Amino acid sequence: MALLDRAEWYDIARATNWTPKFVSEAELFPDIMTGAQGVPMAKWEVYDEPYKTSYPEYVRIQREKDAGAYSVKAALERSRIFEDSDPGWLSILKVHYGAIALGEYAAMSGEARMVRFGQAPGMRNMATFGMMDENRHAQIQLFFPHEYCPKDRQFDWAHKAYHTNEWAAIAARHAFDDLFLARSATDIAVMLTFAFETGFTNMQFLGLAADAAETGDFTFASLISSIQTDESRHAQIGGPALQVLIANGRKAEAQKLVDIAIARAWRIFCILTGPSMDYNTPLEHRKQSFKEFMLEWIVGQFERSLIDLGLDLPWYWEKMVAEFDYQHHAYQMGLWFWRPTLWWNPAAGVTPECREWLEEKYPGWNASFGKCWDVITDNLLNGRPELTAPETLPIVCNMSQIPICAVPGDGWNVKDYPLEYEGRLYHFNSEIDRWVFEQDPIRYRDHMSLVDRFLAGKISPPDLMGALMYMNLQPGEMGDDAHGYSWVEACRQPTKAAAE
Amino acid sequence: MALFPVISNFQYDFVLQLLPVDTDNTMDEVAAAAAHHSVGRRVAPRPDKVVRVRRQGDEQFFPRDARLHETGIKPMETLEFIFCDR
DSSP states (O other): OOOOOHHHHHHHHTOOOOOOSSSOHHHHSOHHHHOOTTOOHHHHTTOOOSSOOOHHHHHHHHHHHHHHHHHHHHHTTTSOHHHHSOHHHHHHHHHHHHHHHHHHHHHHHHHHHHHHHOSSHHHHHHHHHHHHHHHHHHHHHHHHHHTTTTTOGGGGHHHHGGGSOOHHHHHHHHHHIIIIISSOHHHHIIIIIIIIIIIIIHHHHHHHHHHHHHHTOHHHHHHHHHHHHHHHHHGGGHHHHHHHHHHTTOHHHHHHHHHHHHHHHHHHHHHHHHHIIIIISOGGGOOSOHHHHIIIIIIIIIHHHHHHTTOOOOTTHHHHHHHTTTHHHHHHHHHHHTGGGSSSOOOOOOSHHHHHHHHHHSTTTTTTHHHHHHHHHHHHHTTOGGGGSOSSOBOBOTTTOSBOBOOOSTTOOOOOEEEEETTEEEEESSHHHHHHHHHSHHHHTTOOOHHHHHHTTOSSSSSHHHHHHHTTOOTTTSOOOTTTTTHHHHHHHHHHHHHO | OOEEEEEEEETTOSBOEEEEEETTOBHHHHHHHHHHTTBTTTBOOOTTOEEEEEETTOSSOOOTTOBHHHHTOOTTOEEEEEEEOO
């Protein structure tokens, strides 16, 4: 039987808006769920998704993708990637799976909200595929690490992380709840698919797939490529939604959603990807620094997307770009120093060669972050490892839930950005985080950070061990130096050589 | 006497930290408690200096012998700990 070309039937088939007779339109599509901001349903019908597909096409392509990823995995089952990889690379895998796999379920729920409450037929159609994408991403990113569980129980955190009160898991849940679980359909289109996926994850997945191939982990490379091609499709749901909002006089509202979402996405991206690129990735496999990556992909590409849509750059853009120089270095130091609180083993990444690279990429690194690492390194060289372990909690930001930190040493600029609201004192990492809170204080005010919970007596005993138990970190799971401190000896040699 | 949490922002360190102190502590004692979590861990010791305490953003330091309960410092207020000559 001859089939019509998709272009000949697609627009008619997906014209699924109708006039309800038994309930009002407002009851069927409550504004709180649609987030349409008063733009009538008819105005949404011009929504034109740039990527069009049909269900048979979708199933065929997805089947091919799954078959490809699973067959690479099967073919390389006997490879020794786990045994032969640099421990820093295994840490990247653990961070990725723990932080992302179950977040995909949250994204699936977000897509489902667009399926049900999207005002535009095209949005509902594309989100249906997006929902299935995210389900696939959750499943495949749980299945792939599962084979490593018998070898290393930290891989169990691919599934476990989101079910715990581990601080990074709290940070991820807080951000993802805000960006796509507890939002309306239109907000999700803008915040999840446009700001988070187009802006950050799509680029991250491209980079991560290349890094995996470079490292020789072809299983992970094919998995990530398979996910990235889904992302690049469903990330396009947001653009036309923004066009409808802007065309109907809602630019200010759209801009605010974008600004909040980028601010939140940047923090998560900075702590996940920054240390992975500049510290965990072995020096010989680094293609570009995190800052170079950010300038090329986020500033270069995403800036253009914003302007092309008729939006402005967020008010804090220059402040955020300035953070490319230091914020992830500060996060890295926090991750390493509070390493027992992680489900992965952070690489220090500060051998003399690494430091040379850091100084080249970030002039002034040795005089700032390097000074703290000097003290840490000396303690390890002098047999005082207890001084490299934490005895108190860092203060975490009441927005990002990540420790408040910045530049140490020369150029010391660490600062609290406090806010008193309804008698409670909140603490933020920057003006940007505080601004997000101020946009909707009622939304955020009741959340208790890990430190707030500690002070409220919810963590018992009230010490670091109690905090580790509260975070569900069992022996064999708590993080330690990825390389078993072998890098420390490399730092001793230059001193010896200089003395000779 | 009562346990009192403040936030330590220690000069040359990279992170804010939770600092449990006592309302009867002098500013020198509060500074010593803050130093325990920073100096010799990530901040190089400076034996020729004393560490003074001030509110974040203030120019003036609290007197070294002032007790916490006399200063008006609120729970979880951020204090700066700065190396000084005296």
